[in-house]
Every structure is written in C-alpha cells, then in structure tokens.
Amino acid sequence: MRAARRPELRLPPLEPYGGAELEPDGDYDGLAFQELDFAGQDGAGARFMDCALTGCALDETRLRHARIFDTALTAVRGVGTDLAETTLRDVELTEPRLGGTQLHGAVLERVVVRGGKIDYLNLRKARLKDVVFEGCVLVEPDFGGAHLERVEFVDCALKGVDLGGATLKDVDLRGAASLEIARGVERLAGAVISTGQLLDLAPVLAAELGIRVE
Template sequence: MPSVPPVPDQLADLPYAHLLTPHTGPLRGDRYDTVHFEGAQEVVSAGGASFLECAFTGTELQGARLRQARFNEVWVQGSRWIAVDCVESEWQDAALVSTVLAGLTAYGSAVRRVTFRQCKLEAVNLRGAALRDVVFEDCLLRDVDFGDARLTEVSFPGSTLEEVRLAGAALKQVDLRGARSLGLPDGPNGLRGAILGSTQLFELAPQFAQALGITVKD
C-alpha cells in the first residue's frame, strides 16, 4: 500500500499560511488566491469559482452551489459541507481533514492528489468522476457512489466502507487492503483492478459465489 502523503494538521503549518487574508462578504464565483475562509459562509452563487492556496477552517456550507469550481492546493479542516453542489468540479493537491461531507454531489468531477483524513462522507455522489492518487485515511464512507467512475491509485487505509457502490467503475491499482471493513452492495461488480487482502477475499466469497451462480454446500 502506498505511503500516505504528509498533510498539515494546523493552519500555521501550511506553506502559504503567512500569505492568507480573511474572507469577508458572500462567496461568489470569483477567483480566490491565498484566502482564509472561516465559519459559516453566505453563498450567492459560486459556480465556476477558483480557489488557489486557500484554507477553509470550521466552514459551514449548506446547499451551496460550487458547480465547476476549481480547488487547487486547498486545505479544508473541521468543516461541514451539507448538500453542496460540486458537480464537475476539479480538486488537485488538496487535503480535507476532520471534515463532514453529507449529501454532496460531485459527479463528473476530477480529483487528483487529494487526501481525506478522518473525514465522514455520507450520501456522496461521485458517479463518473476521475480519481487519481487519492487517499481516504481513517475515514467513514457511507452510501458513497463511485458508479462508472475511474479510480487510479486510490487507497483506503484505516477506513470503513458502508454501502459503497462500484458498479461500472474502472479500477487500476485501487488498494483496499487497509480498509477496516468493506460494505460493497454491488459485490464483485466493479472490483476488477482492486487489490484485496486474503481475509477480505474470504469475507467477500459468498458474494463472488452468488455472482458466478455457484452454490456452496458442506
């Protein structure tokens, strides 16, 4: 399993921390460079917004529209993003720490070199998304849909997967060995290209047998 990339634990640890300026006013579809967002955010319409070297700490976003937004070298910590529209957004060289993403819609998005650490993802739609070099470390993924997505070099060390769907997904070097549990309602459908441990394979054996039409009797 590939090593987990270093992720800053504190705002002050960010290489651009000394450049950050506090954000004021509503969040719009503008370009934000080295801006610090903190607390509840009023969103007018932030579709197509661009965030470069920005930090989000304790942010509360409810029903925000961030469709086709770009997040480059951003750090999100201790935040709650509920029912946020991130359809066709782009994430690169980003980190999300101790953050809740619930009811988030991000189908068709591009996620590259991103780390999720101690996050909770619930009812998240990533259908048709492209994920490359992504790490879910010590996360809870519940009702997350990767259907028809492309996952390349994605790992889940210490994470719990519940009702995670992979039907139609294209996997390449997706390492599931470090996951604490695998709740995959689609069974083997979509697992081609995944790396499993022997214990995990044994646990999934009934689903494999059912998919192949095999009856096992002692």
C-alpha cells in the first residue's frame, strides 16, 4: 500500500481580486478572492494559479474545464457548482460546505479535502491520484466508473458510496470513521479495509456473492 503524496502548497504574496465577475477562459494568477459571491457566474475554461479563495459563494457557478493549480480553497460554499472535466493539481480544499458538486470527468492530483461536508459529490469517470479526504463528511458520493490511485480516507464519514464500475489501486479506507457502500462493493479490489469494516460490510458482501445467511 503506497501512501498518497500530499500537496506542498506555498503561496506567494497575493493581490486582492478586484471583484469583477468571472470570465470564461479567464487567467487568474497570484490573487486572493475574499468573501466574494460568484453565484451563477461563468468561468468555464478559466485558469487559477497560486490563488486563495476564502469564504466565497459558488452556487451554480460554471467552472467546467477550469484548471486549478497550487491553490487553496477555504470555507467555500455552494450548491450545484459545475467543475466537470476540471483539472485540480496541488490543491487544498478546507472546510467546504458544498452540495451537488459536479466533478465528473475531472482530474485530481495531489489534492487534500480537509473537514467540512459535501453532499452528492459527482466524481463519475474522474481520475484521482494522490488524493486525501481528511476529517470530512461525504454523503452519497458517486465514484461510478472513476479511477482511484493512492487515495486515502482519514477520519471521514462515508455514507452511501457508489463504486459501480470504479477501479481502485492503493486506496486506503482503514481510517474512515464510517463506511457505507450503497453500490459497487465488488469493486473493492485494490483497496485495504480494517477488520471492523470487513465485519460491517459482511452482509453486503454476502448478498453480492449470493450467500444466504441464516
């Protein structure tokens, strides 16, 4: 089991963002976005490099195909944020409050999600490499058809996870505070779980194998 490589984020001195609306294919470099409301705005294809977003509202914000590198997102919140097919590399996401976030087809590399709660996270067919979920609550996350490599779940609550069609390699679930798999338990090959988690999953595994327990 190879451990995930965490991002080493060292932001340079940042300039405050002027507050204009996001622009499609915009280029944002070395900026601090503080307590701004981006609800409904369109930043599809934008590039964020060496940025910090703190306390920003992302309700229905369109960031499809965006590229987010060496960036810290802290206490961002929103429902229906569209990050489909986005690339996130060397990113720290801390204490988010998100719901229905679209990350299908996205690429996440050296990403840490720390604290907070994300409901109905859509990561279908995404590629996750060196990703750590730490101390957060994930409600019905969808990893259908996704590829997970060197992904760790530490002190997380995982509720109603969908692993249908997913591929796992060096995925460490032992640190999950709770593990509830709604679909795709047969895709756990390539993951490591604890003895206690095995006992909790026994009924689901038995049902998958067609074993009747009386």
